[in-house]
Amino acid sequence: MxxxxxxxxxxxxxxxxxxxxxxxxxxxxxxxxxxxxxxxxxxxxxxxxxxxxxxxxxxxxxxxxxxxxxxxxxxxxxxxxxxxxxxxxxxxxxxxxxxxxxxxxxxxxxxxxxxSKENSLFIEKEYPISILHxxxxxxxxxxxxxxxxxxxxxxxxxxxxxxxxxxxxxxxxxxxxxxxxxxxxxxxxxxxxxxxxxxxxxxxxxxxxxxxxxxPQVSIGFRFMMPNYILQEVCNIHPDFKTSLNHNGYKYKTFCFSAGDIGGRIKHANHGGFMLIDGHSITDDETPSPLSNFAILSQLRDSSGNFYDYDWIENNVILPYIELNTTHKGKPVLQSYNDFKVGKVTKLSNEHLAKFNSQIYGVGNLASLIPSKEQHIGFCNSLEELITEFCRISEIKEPLSNVLAQISVLGLELESLWDxxxxxxxxxxxxxxxxxxxxxxxxxxxxxxxxxxxxxxxxxxxxxxx
Ligand SMILES: Cc1cc2nc3c(=O)[nH]c(=O)nc-3n(C[C@H](O)[C@H](O)[C@H](O)COP(=O)(O)OP(=O)(O)OC[C@H]3O[C@@H](n4cnc5c(N)ncnc54)[C@H](O)[C@@H]3O)c2cc1C
CATH class of the missing domain: 3.50.50.60 (FAD/NAD(P)-binding domain)
Structure with a gap:
């Protein structure tokens, strides 16, 4: 021994x-x-x-x-x-x-x-989840x-x-x-x-x-933030709504669902030169959040389906991300979903940015970090498909366009960076x-x-x- x-x-x-x-x-x-x-x-x-x-x-x-x-x-x-x-x-x-x-x-x-799969066709795995306050x-x-x-x-x-x-x-x-x-x-x-x-x-x-x-088999991801009511019921049936969707030859997975009665918090993890974000549910009722969030991830592969190596990701995703937030380099970037969809920088007031509880966010076109146009379209299709399902579960009768207009996109997430x-x-x-x-x-x-x-x-x- x-x-x-x-x-x-x-x-x-x-x-x-x-x-x-x-x-x-x-x-x-x-x-x-x-x-x-x-x-x-x-x-x-x-x-x-x-x-x-x-x-x-x-x-x-x-x-x-x-x-x-x-x-x-x-x-x-x-x-x-x-x-x-x-x-x-x-x-x-x-x-x-x-x-x-x-x-x-x-x-x-x-x-x-x-x-339970009975609650939504999107639920693929029935595994037990426990939430520790x-x-x-x-x-x-x-x-x-x-x-x-x-x-x-x-x-x-x-x-x-x-x-x-x-x-x-x-x-x-x-x-x-x-x-x-x-x-x-x-x-x-x-x-x-x-x-x-x-x-x-x-x-x-x-x-x-x-x-x-x-x-490594690295995935790029974005976190979608929205008012609590959109995800309220979803969280009751699945506290970590994991599912996958396929669009344009790419696979999209939901990740780290942070929603529920008191919403979700964004966590900021400095990886040495660049900051990645993550979500967290909050069960501490002294700091309730009006916003819930979840991320969608998609693997970074070239047109032949091979994974990009880490050096490629560093040069083509991480370095451009560092430059995207012009006020605080390497820090997170925010965009409205509607602007993310068309690739436009969102004009946000300081007051609006303050709603997200951070002074470090900047505005920029997060969609520009996605290597291919098809993969970008797939991200949008996946989000809209999911929001349609979440509105069904939460019995939201508003037109989809109203709901999408309330969604902000925050980046960047990168997962599976390890060999x-x-x-x-x-x-x-x-x-x-x-x-x-x-x-x-x-x-x-x-x-x-x-x-x-x-x-x-x-x-x-x-x-x-x-
Ligand atoms: C914000 C956030 C929220 C998450 N929420 C959840 C969740 O709700 N549920 C879930 O299942 N997963 C969650 N995850 C993922 C989960 O936390 C990790 O998968 C898990 O903690 C991994 O454990 P680990 O021991 O491998 O690494 P870690 O818990 O990350 O610990 C690694 C430690 O190694 C130390 N270290 C690194 N390099 C060195 C070095 N050279 N010398 C000395 N020390 C070193 C680091 O400082 C660190 O303390 C979350 C992750 C994040 C970032």
Whole structure:
């Protein structure tokens, strides 16, 4: 059995891996290196209507909890959401690890809503979803932090960024930066769980130490924001309305549905030079939002159907996006849906921009970031098809044009930026004792899926003793 384990990233998968090692009696040293701060020191100025101060690393996606920002609501989507992770782990192990992961999130019985296909022809998968109130989610992070800090064989190093990994014989030599000081640590087992904030570093490590992987399958997306009443009933039948549509040879998927009684909040994640947005439901009734939102994503492929490589995406999507917001470069851009459809920049007043609770948004033609005209048309067709269905569900009798006129488009979203790592059923790479979990694997995203992956890696580390 390994004598010590080094976990890089204190996000959901890293924490779940550490908790599992402890619960299963691992007696060696467990060190977690996290580039961000502890969970209570992760305030984002944009969340309180301020200007983004370009924190490095971004506090929304870095620190204890990773992409689960202290104070946000958590949506847990059970399998078969995250099908590729099931394929890696095997059916019965994924079920076993999912039950364990759910027990980490709550000692109580979690309440689940399972959407039914009977409610809409658009519902494809019937999987249970549980929503954890922001107060509950805060309590879980507090509990996990306490559990880890109370163990004598666990050390969590905050504000330390891992910069390099090498393997010499059977030992990993890992360099990290603490403030301006460069330090080194040795470990016989390493678990990489660096999530969104670490997507570039993950690519670098994979290249430098020859981790076998496939190129990413990146999707471009836009978030559509609208008054709550349009999505109110939809959220009651499906809190995470996932569906896919096909138009003009492209596939469009809904993503991260943030709607309901108190609407959805936009989250702003700085990826180093450019900011991507995400949605979040809010169950904190002290800060209700009048707006709900969801995103539509579509994979970035060339005319022969092949995925563009990451360099192409950097040059043809990310760099033009950085230039689109002329006041705050690399920050989100807003457009009315009707202007997005015809490719026109929207003339918005400051008062209008303020409605979106942010001083960093600019106006620009988001549609110009879509590589092909057909794919742009497909985005519009998909949105209109979905809104027609949502109006049916919510019994809205207004003409479609009235509803569409109330929709704003916000960008940019980019998903699946990670290379797809080749993994064993223990989440081990081709390099013995090097494990990858969570978003960094490039095979499944999601909070519950990250936790399941972390548990599987811990079982892999303990394999000989279990
Ligand atoms: C705003 C937002 C809302 C979301 N909402 C949901 C939701 O409701 N439901 C859902 O299922 N999924 C949601 N997701 C996705 C989900 O949060 C992620 O899939 C999940 O957190 C991934 O866990 P992880 O451990 O892989 O990475 P993360 O949770 O992102 O953690 C990775 C950690 O690694 C650290 N790190 C990175 N590089 C280094 C380095 N070089 N050195 C040291 N530390 C490093 C980072 O600072 C970070 O703390 C959301 C994501 C975002 C951004």
């Amino acid at each position: 390994a004598e010590n384990a080094l976990i890089i990233g204190a996000g959901i998968s890293g924490i779940s891996c550490a908790i599992t090692l402890i619960n299963k009696g691992f007696v060696g040293q467990i060190t977690i290196i996290e580039q961000g701060a502890s969970h209570k020191a992760r305030l984002c100025s944009v969340d309180s209507m301020g200007i983004c101060t370009n924190c490095s690393p971004c506090k929304t996606i870095s620190g204890f909890g990773g992409s689960v920002h202290y104070g946000d609501t958590v949506k847990l989507s059970c399998f078969p959401s995250g099908k590729r992770l099931i394929n890696t782990l095997g059916g019965s192990r994924s079920e076993e690890f999912q039950s364990l992961a759910l027990s980490y999130f709550s000692d109580d019985v979690l309440k689940f809503i399972t959407p 922001s107060k509950k989610a805060k309590g879980i992070l507090d509990e996990w932090c306490l559990k880890l800090s109370n163990k004598p064989n666990v050390k969590v190093l905050f504000n330390c960024e891992v910069t390099n990994i090498e393997k010499q014989n059977n030992t990993f030599s890992v360099s990290y930066k603490e403030k301006r000081e460069h330090k080194e640590i040795y470990a016989d087992t390493v678990v990489l769980c660096m999530g969104r904030a670490g997507f570039r570093k993950m690519k670098q490590f994979a290249r430098e130490i020859n981790i076998v992987s496939k190129p 797809e790592i080749e993994l064993s059923q223990d989440m081990e790479t081709n390099i013995p004792s090097l494990f990858v979990t969570g978003d960094s694997t490039g095979i499944a995203q999601g909070i519950l899926q990250a936790s399941v992956g972390g548990i599987a890696a811990a079982y892999g580390i303990l394999k000989d003793s279990l």
